[in-house]
Amino acid sequence: MTDDPNTLVSTDWLAKHLKDPDLRILDASWYLPAEGRDPKAEYDAAHIPGARFFDIDEISDARSELPHMAPPVEKFMSRMRAMGVGDGHQVVVYDGAGIMSAPRVWWLFRLMGQENVAVLDGGFPKWIAEGRPTEDMPPIPRDRHMTVRFQNSLVRDVTQVSHASKLGSPQIVDARAADRFRGEAPEPREGLRAGHIPKSRNVPYATLLNDDKTMKSPQETAEIFKAAGVDLSQPVITSCGSGVTAAVLALALERQGHTDWSLYDGSWAEWGMFPTVPVATGDA
Structure with a gap:
């Protein structure tokens, strides 16, 4: 793969830059409750040297009843300052599944106007499999100011997605x-209807990954989107269960050079709860 510090970097790249003074590594592991994994406990037991733990559920909008919605700008800035992440830093985000929740944090940084952020290809499992170093103590952070320029174009709400669904543009692509x-399997969250947003396409995020949970090449991922009926010359809104794996699709699109994308933050946790918006089932 080609390392790109704005999208995706290899374990080799990270190992080579591990001692760079302006590198900041974030463990953004997150799991569905049914998986029975505790990401903070796993971080405390072992993480990549220098990594800080990024709590997706806590660094979110506490005013929303929906899970881990994007935090207000001020909250993001204060949390990053406390973690010692700020202007001039190269950020690398990883997770314990390979590539699953780390792109969500990559998207959050992009939403806040930060460009120098990449996901670790293959994540912690690949790092461990290669026998690379870990530690069990958190680093001692030093405050660093972060200049935030919120990028409205990278996020969509239920009203905007409802319009897109009716008009068929922008295209909606579902990562579930x-x-x-x-609509053939129950949703992991109670109280949600089964199915999908009408006129949306389905690109399960796992289909974009290799067996070792690294991301397939930009050429391969582009073909997967095309096979699902996505026109890559047109804008795309990515969606999923609660806005986490939708970011895997966004990362794949960005690597393909398709920069006209946005993410539906509420995703199915919001759409599936509203009785007033329509739901489609089957492949239609």
């Missing part, structure tokens, strides 16, 4: 597994 998209 095919059986959830079709």
Whole structure:
């Protein structure tokens, strides 16, 4: 793969830059409750040297009833300052699944106007499999100011997505597994209807990954989007269960050079809860 410090970097790249003074590493592991994993406990037991733990559920909008919605700018800035992450830093985000929740944090940084942020390809499992170093103590952070320029174009709300669904533009692409998209499998969150946003396409995020949970090449991921009926010359809104794996699709699009994308932050946790918006089932 080609390392790009604005999208995706390899474990080799990270190992080479591990001692760079302006590198900041974030462990953004997050799991569905059914997986029975505690990301903070796993971080405390072992993490990449120098990594800070980024709590997706805590660094969010506490005013929203929806899970881990993007935090207000002030909250993001204060949390990053406390973690010692700010202007002039190269950020690398990883997770314990390979590539699953780390792109969500990559998207959050992009939403806040930060460009120098990349996801670690293959994440912590690949780092461990290669016998690379870990530690069990958190670093001692030093405050660093972060200049935030919120990028409205990278996020969409339910009203905007409803318009897109009616008009068929921008295209909506759903990252959930095919059986959830079709409405054949129950949603992991209670009280949600089964199915998908009408006129949306399905690109399960796992199809964009290799067996070792690294991301397929930009050429391969582009073909997967095209095979799902996505026109890559047109804008795309990515969606999923709660706005986490939708960011995997966004990262894949960005690597392909498709920069006209946005993420539906509420995703199915919001759409599936509203009785007033329509739901489609099957492959339609």
